[in-house]
Amino acid sequence: MFETEQANTEIHELCHQMIARIEKFGSLEGFADSDILEMLKMMKELLEPLPCLLELVAPVIVFGDIHGQLSDLLEPLLSFRFVKQVGRPPDFQYLLLGDYVDRGDKSLETVVWLFCMKILYPKKVHLLRGNHEVRRVNALYGFKEELVRKRNDHMWKVFNDVFAELPICASINRKILCMHGGISTEIKSWLTLSEMSKSRFHKDCENGIVVQMLWADPNRTEDKCRFNRPRGISNLFGQTAIEELCTALDIDLVIRAHELKDNGYAFEFDNQLLTVFSAPYYSGCNSNSGSVVTISRSLKLRIVTLKPIRGHDSMVLERQTAEEFEGNFQPFNDDPLKTVTCQYNMPKDREMDQHIDSHSMFAHETKHCKKLNEGPLKPLVCVKTAEENTALATIRKTMKGYGMAISLK
Numbered sequence: 041m042f043e044t045e046q047a048n049t050e051i052h053e054l055c056h057q058m059i060a061r062i063e064k065f066g067s068l069e070g071f072a073d074s075d076i077l078e079m080l081k082m083m084k085e086l087l088e089p090l091p092c093l094l095e096l097v098a099p100v101i102v103f104g105d106i107h108g109q110l111s112d113l114l115e116p117l118l119s120f121r122f123v124k125q126v127g128r129p130p131d132f133q134y135l136l137l138g139d140y141v142d143r144g145d146k147s148l149e150t151v152v153w154l155f156c157m158k159i160l161y162p163k164k165v166h167l168l169r170g171n172h173e174v175r176r177v178n179a180l181y182g183f184k185e186e187l188v189r190k191r192n193d194h195m196w197k198v199f200n201d202v203f204a205e206l207p208i209c210a211s212i213n214r215k216i217l218c219m220h221g222g223i224s225t226e227i228k229s230w231l232t233l234s235e236m237s238k239s240r241f242h243k244d245c246e247n248g249i250v251v252q253m254l255w256a257d258p259n260r261t262e263d264k265c266r267f268n269r270p271r272g273i274s275n276l277f278g279q280t281a282i283e284e285l286c287t288a289l290d291i292d293l294v295i296r297a298h299e300l301k302d303n304g305y306a307f308e309f310d311n312q313l314l315t316v317f318s319a320p321y322y323s324g325c326n327s328n329s330g331s332v333v334t335i336s337r338s339l340k341l342r343i344v345t346l347k348p349i350r351g352h353d354s355m356v357l358e359r360q361t362a363e364e365f366e367g368n369f370q371p372f373n374d375d376p377l378k379t380v381t382c383q384y385n386m387p388k389d390r391e392m393d394q395h396i397d398s399h400s401m402f403a404h405e406t407k408h409c410k411k412l413n414e415g416p417l418k419p420l421v422c423v424k425t426a427e428e429n430t431a432l433a434t435i436r437k438t439m440k441g442y443g444m445a446i447s448l449k
Contacts, residue, residue, distance in 0.1 A: 054079060061113070077195065087207075090207050091207065093234050100135050101333070107147075108142060132165045137168050137218060139170035142181035147186050148191070154167060167207075175242060220296065221253050222258065223281060223285050256274045257298065259276035263279050269336045283309075295333065299317075403440075406442070
């Protein structure tokens with residue numbers, strides 16, 4: 041027993057060191073493969089006893105897709121852009137809805153940081169499985185290539201063995217159901233979810249309720265459940281399916297990730313479905329924002345949105361004409377706040393950071409709360425220094441007509 045406690049202490053110290061190295065340098069250089077494998081062994085032992093359905097109690101902070109964008113996961117914490125609003129473990133409880141790897145260039149560092157936080161604070165950090173935590177998916181979209189380049193093929197296999205032990209869904213106070221993808225019409229009660237088995241083998245990830253919770257999407261064209269043709273797997277679910285699930289489980293809201301949203305989040309189906317996406321400037325070619333959802337003890341939702349620092353892809357901006365820019369330009373003195381039927385939840389004595397999208401920060405009741413007068417946001421524009429012979433030179437001239445001193449940096 042003493043040896044076990046000593047080993048755990050050593051692993052905890054190793055996790056602290058890895059977190060410090062990742063947060064300071066954004067890499068795991070200096071750590072041997074054996075160090076990471078030892079951490080993964082501890083992580084797998086921690087996850088194996090967990091059921092497919094996690095039972096959580098608010099308050100909790102919910103994250104959507106991260107996709108290896110380490111700077112967007114950690115920079116908000118380290119530069120105090122998000123931490124003023126949501127904090128970090130162990131002071132706050134995190135629930136992450138999957139898709140930690142692929143697409144981004146720091147998948148290894150991102151998932152190691154999350155695993156280390158889970159080992160250090162197992163009751164404060166909760167990780168669900170996403171469709172990119174499936175072997176055949178992350179073999180194609182970047183994670184395997186990154187692991188082989190930075191470490192070796194064996195470590196990629198070990199990571200996927202750990203991914204197979206991740207829970208599939210979580211409930212918050214038995215009033216909010218969370219998963220990565222979507223719902224299944226086969227869910228009849230809480231017992232259905234609690235009796236699910238983890239998909240430890242490839243064939244299990246493409247059948248039954250698990251494949252729906254990893255891959256399903258809302259059907260926005262018709263209120264029917266049908267095959268998910270765009271993804272080639274799983275199903276699309278309609279509003280009726282959401283209503284029937286909420287009635288069967290006696291819940292108010294379903295929170296999912298899995299889809300990019302321009303504002304970082306989207307309410308659908310009479311506010312019974314919330315999609316949250318936490319990777320701003322996704323893949324380096326989208327001008328989307330990223331959001332997280334904070335849920336209070338009384339189950340009030342507050343959505344905190346992080347704007348992309350770079351805004352539009354600079355290549356797209358270079359091709360914009362002066363007329364297009366004028367059509368999209370939103371003066372800085374416009375009030376971004378929209379009328380909502382519930383209380384605006386930003387303390388008056390707290391200064392809002394320039395990268396926090398204030399229009400989305402409202403207290404949202406989980407029932408009978410609707411937003412009014414919220415039109416589509418104009419594209420976020422961030423202009424970088426450019427040569428005078430580009431379209432930006434023309435844009436600078438057009439800015440003078442607004443009578444404002446604006447510095448394009």
